[in-house]
Amino acid sequence: MKRGSCGMRVSVVGLGKLGLCTAACFASKGHQVIGVEKNLEYVHALKNKQAPIDEEGLPELLEQAWGNLEITTDINIATLHSDITLIIVPTPSDSDGRFTNRFINAVLEEIAPAIRSKDTYHIINVVSTVMPGSSDQQFIPFIESLTGKQVNEEFGFAYNPEFIALGTVIKNFMNPDMVLIGASDSRTADFIKHLYETTIDNQPHYNVMTLVNAEITKLSLNCYVTMKISFANELASICERVNGADIDVVTQAVGTDSRVGRKYLSGGLGFAGPCFPRDNIAFQAFAEEFGSEARIGKQVVAINHNVVDRIMNIVRERISPRGKVSILGLSYKPGTHIIEESQSIQLAKKLLDSGYKVVLSDPKALPFATKVFGEAVEYKLNPYECVAEAAGVIIMTNWPEFTQLDWNRVSELMLTDAVLMDSWRMLKDKQLKNVQYIALGLGRIEQEKLKTY
Numbered sequence: 001m002k003r004g005s006c007g008m009r010v011s012v013v014g015l016g017k018l019g020l021c022t023a024a025c026f027a028s029k030g031h032q033v034i035g036v037e038k039n040l041e042y043v044h045a046l047k048n049k050q051a052p053i054d055e056e057g058l059p060e061l062l063e064q065a066w067g068n069l070e071i072t073t074d075i076n077i078a079t080l081h082s083d084i085t086l087i088i089v090p091t092p093s094d095s096d097g098r099f100t101n102r103f104i105n106a107v108l109e110e111i112a113p114a115i116r117s118k119d120t121y122h123i124i125n126v127v128s129t130v131m132p133g134s135s136d137q138q139f140i141p142f143i144e145s146l147t148g149k150q151v152n153e154e155f156g157f158a159y160n161p162e163f164i165a166l167g168t169v170i171k172n173f174m175n176p177d178m179v180l181i182g183a184s185d186s187r188t189a190d191f192i193k194h195l196y197e198t199t200i201d202n203q204p205h206y207n208v209m210t211l212v213n214a215e216i217t218k219l220s221l222n223c224y225v226t227m228k229i230s231f232a233n234e235l236a237s238i239c240e241r242v243n244g245a246d247i248d249v250v251t252q253a254v255g256t257d258s259r260v261g262r263k264y265l266s267g268g269l270g271f272a273g274p275c276f277p278r279d280n281i282a283f284q285a286f287a288e289e290f291g292s293e294a295r296i297g298k299q300v301v302a303i304n305h306n307v308v309d310r311i312m313n314i315v316r317e318r319i320s321p322r323g324k325v326s327i328l329g330l331s332y333k334p335g336t337h338i339i340e341e342s343q344s345i346q347l348a349k350k351l352l353d354s355g356y357k358v359v360l361s362d363p364k365a366l367p368f369a370t371k372v373f374g375e376a377v378e379y380k381l382n383p384y385e386c387v388a389e390a391a392g393v394i395i396m397t398n399w400p401e402f403t404q405l406d407w408n409r410v411s412e413l414m415l416t417d418a419v420l421m422d423s424w425r426m427l428k429d430k431q432l433k434n435v436q437y438i439a440l441g442l443g444r445i446e447q448e449k450l451k452t453y
């Protein structure tokens with residue numbers, strides 16, 4: 001990177017799934033970015049112009065970014081040669097469900113000497129998801145004590161979380177619905193707003209507010225979206241009991257009302273992954289800390305857990321114990337290998353506990369599943385091998401690869417009159433022979449119609 005070129009001077013600490021994409025987005029639009037990472041494997045790959053993580057569009061974006069993107073392990077240099085530091089390190093959940101700030105605090109300790117020595121106004125911008133109250137009660141007093149400097153006099157502080165989903169990180173970053181800026185003062189807020197205005201491709205809402213309101217907003221939005229998912233899943237469980245009912249017809253119509261919206265309203269497996277489940281638990285812990293109770297949140301989580309129980313009930317009703325059950329899809333959503341909180345993994349555990357023989361297939365997640373199950377289950381990359389001689393096949397993750405399978409061949413490979421369960425109704429328009437087809441969210445008459453289609 002040529003120092004002194006135009007653009008704002010930005011350092012990004014933590015070049016993981018979110019941080020690397022963020023650094024590359026800013027650099028690709030001409031900002032001078034210094035990325036700091038402590039994982040030496042990542043640093044080595046990046047210095048060799050390789051992306052160490054798998055994210056759609058990242059290699060191409062890095063090609064545009066390299067001229068403005070420097071990679072280092074030296075946080076001191078990065079802070080000295082930038083005007084704003086974005087902190088995007090993990091905030092794992094503690095056993096009480098609260099996010100821990102220990103990695104952020106470690107970064108604050110590391111950048112403090114450089115901030116202390118600077119005679120310019122430096123902005124510290126936390127992007128990681130944190131518990132409400134963290135900025136005012138912990139981070140700002142901590143920085144003041146480490147640097148001897150006064151917030152809003154000699155440094156600015158911001159909380160500026162992203163609303164992006166894995167697999168679409170770059171697209172979401174460049175085209176957000178909103179940019180959320182919690183800031184200690186207007187100078188800090190204006191700086192960050194300008195940084196986004198000169199980077200992103202659309203004109204989103206800029207929601208500028210106090211730090212604590214931004215912290216609450218981040219968690220609230222994720223909890224609201226999961227509430228929509230659980231609403232759809234509860235509706236799906238009701239539709240299943242009603243002759244002729246079809247969850248998709250209902251949710252698609254409900255979603256056309258602009259007060260509701262169609263996104264995240266598909267009845268299906270429910271939410272999983274590294275963000276939504278833990279955000280709900282953290283929101284409950286936050287409410288309880290302030291003497292309140294997140295009553296809706298508790299139900300959202302309970303309904304989410306119930307999806308696997310609904311599937312297990314159908315398995316127990318229709319497949320005798322010791323029968324072979326094949327699970328198609330293990331990752332928490334298509335396009336990723338991540339199995340954190342995945343309902344497929346929970347289902348496989350319950351099947352094993354109930355004495356079924358379990359075979360797993362997934363385009364990307366098998367190596368990660370082996371760490372969970374060892375030799376207790378069978379693994380088949382080829383879905384046709386996975387379903388052979390199965391008394392039950394359950395489609396869990398909605399990988400497009402599964403829709404494209406030859407389903408006549410699948411049903412021939414399965415035992416005669418075996419159970420085929422479809423969590424996302426991917427096969428509802430297909431002609432299926434010799435199987436008991438059961439789709440979550442479809443009432444009984446609807447299922448019969450499909451069988452004789």
Ligand SMILES: NC(=O)C1=CN([C@@H]2O[C@H](COP(=O)(O)OP(=O)(O)OC[C@H]3O[C@@H](n4cnc5c(N)ncnc54)[C@H](O)[C@@H]3O)[C@@H](O)[C@H]2O)C=CC1
Nearest residue numbers: 014015016017018019036037038039088089090091128129
């Ligand atoms: N991944 C996502 O799509 C989203 C993540 N978030 C939040 O962003 C934060 C980061 O998440 P991810 O990027 O997924 O985590 P990640 O684990 O993929 O990346 C974090 C990176 O920070 C590095 N790191 C930790 N301490 C460091 C230090 N002192 N100096 C330099 N590097 C350091 C780690 O080595 C790692 O590469 C979390 O709070 C997460 O909840 C929020 C929205 C979306």
Ligand SMILES: O=C(O)[C@H]1O[C@H](OP(=O)(O)OP(=O)(O)OC[C@H]2O[C@@H](n3ccc(=O)[nH]c3=O)[C@H](O)[C@@H]2O)[C@H](O)[C@@H](O)[C@@H]1O
Nearest residue numbers: 162163164165166229264265266270271272273275332333
């Ligand atoms: O705070 C975070 O870290 C991020 O968490 C989620 O991102 P992510 O977990 O990557 O994935 P999503 O694509 O949103 O999917 C989450 C889960 O919801 C499920 N889902 C989604 C949509 C739906 O209608 N139903 C449903 O069950 C998916 O199957 C998946 O398990 C949010 O979508 C991001 O806005 C947020 O920034």
